[in-house]
Structures are given as C-alpha cells and as structure tokens.
Amino acid sequence: MKNPVLIFGAGxxxxxxxxxxxxxxxxxxxxxxxxxxxxxKEFGDVSVLGDTDDDGFLKLIGxxxxxxxxxxxARVRKRLVKMLNERRKVQPVNAIHDTSIVSTLASIGxxxxxxxxxxxxxxxxxxxxxxxxxxxxIESQAKLGDYVQIGTGSLVSSGAVIEEGVFVGAGxxxxxxxxxxxxxxxxxxxxxxxxxxxxxTVFGNPAKGV
Numbered sequence: 001m002k003n004p005v006l007i008f009g010a011g012x013x014x015x016x017x018x019x020x021x022x023x024x025x026x027x028x029x030x031x032x033x034x035x036x037x038x039x040x041k042e043f044g045d046v047s048v049l050g051d052t053d054d055d056g057f058l059k060l061i062g063x064x065x066x067x068x069x070x071x072x073x074a075r076v077r078k079r080l081v082k083m084l085n086e087r088r089k090v091q092p093v094n095a096i097h098d099t100s101i102v103s104t105l106a107s108i109g110x111x112x113x114x115x116x117x118x119x120x121x122x123x124x125x126x127x128x129x130x131x132x133x134x135x136x137x138i139e140s141q142a143k144l145g146d147y148v149q150i151g152t153g154s155l156v157s158s159g160a161v162i163e164e165g166v167f168v169g170a171g172x173x174x175x176x177x178x179x180x181x182x183x184x185x186x187x188x189x190x191x192x193x194x195x196x197x198x199x200x201t202v203f204g205n206p207a208k209g210v
Contacts, residue, residue, distance in 0.1 A: 003064065009069065011072070013131065018031065032057060069092050093111070094112045116135070149166075171188055175191070181197050187202065189205070
C-alpha cells in the first residue's frame with residue numbers, strides 16, 4: 001500500500017489496526033475518534049487528530065491517504081462506511097495481520113480486519129467490513145456476509161454461512177453447514193449445531209436460544 005492510512009476509531013480495535021498496519025510497514029497518518037477525551041492522545045508517534053467527521057482530515061482521503069474503520073459497533077461502522085462511500089467515493093482498505101494465513105484461493109472484500117494468527121482457508125468467502133479476531137479459523141467454503149464479527153479463537157467450519165451483521169463471541173464453534181441468520185448473536189464458548197434464525201441470540205453447548 002503506497003498511501004498512508006487514516007484510522008477511524010481509537011479504541012481497542014483502532015490500536016489493533018494501528019499495530020497491524022505498522023507491522024506491514026504502512027504509514028498511519030493518524031486516528032479519528034468522536035470521544036473528545038482521546039483527542040491529542042498519542043500511540044507511539046501516531047496521534048488522535050480529531051472527530052470522525054472533521055472535514056480537514058476527511059478531504060485527504062482518496063487523494064493522499066486511505067481509510068480504515070476500526071469500530072466494533074456495526075451500526076457506527078456502517079454509518080462511517082456510508083459516509084466514506086458517499087462523500088469521499090472510496091472503500092476502506094483491508095487490514096490483515098502479517099501472521100495471519102489467508103489462502104490465495106479465498107475471496108476477501110473491502111474494509112476487513114483479520115487479526116494475528118487467524119486462518120482463512122481455500123474458497124472461503126469474506127464479505128465487506130468484517131472483524132475477524134486473533135486465532136479465528138474460517139474453514140474452506142465457509143461464507144461470511146458483510147459487517148460480521150468473529151471473536152477470538154472461534155472456529156467457523158466448512159460450508160457454514162454467517163449472514164450480515166452476525167456477532168460471534170470468543171471461542172465459539174460453528175459446525176459444518178450451519179446457517180446463522182442476519183444480525184443474530186452467538187455467545188462466547190457456544191457450540192452451534194443447528195441453524196440460528198435471523199435476529200436470534202443463542203448460547204451454550206449445544207447453543208440454545210436465550
């Protein structure tokens with residue numbers, strides 16, 4: 001990546017993205033966050049420059065720098081992505097850790113964060129703006145929709161389908177061929193052995209509705 005990156009979000013995901021880009025020798029121009037108390041804070045030699053809607057910095061995107069949205073709340077992430085699409089005519093870049101393993105046969109969209117030691121196997125499909133935390137395994141032919149978040153150490157087995165907006169907690173296991181419906185939530189440590197309806201919340205081993 002030739003251009004520097006401006007990161008939206010200065011919380012834990014923002015810091016993760018900062019470290020990830022720096023490990024890949026990508027210059028981070030700065031971070032933007034709407035929490036006033038964070039303005040001016042420094043992470044090494046990179047500062048929190050201002051709000052996420054600061055035109056002085058937004059005008060750089062698409063010309064002099066790229067953008068990455070590092071905010072866990074999917075609603076906020078969608079709002080910022082829409083703003084970048086409409087006002088700056090850009091898509092956020094991917095942030096992929098150098099210790100992750102992403103098959104060249106996998107399909108990866110825009111704006112995804114793939115953290116340390118994550119594995120994305122052949123013919124897996126990752127949509128746009130997903131967060132795949134450390135140690136996650138996405139097996140072959142699994143499919144993730146847009147704005148999916150998969151917690152640390154989780155396993156998404158072959159052929160599983162995770163639809164848009166799903167949140168999967170840390171250490172969960174999604175068995176082969178299961179479909180998890182749009183905006184559903186899977187609790188940490190759960191083992192999902194049957195389909196989950198859109199908008200449902202499941203937890204446990206085996207996972208049941210709560």
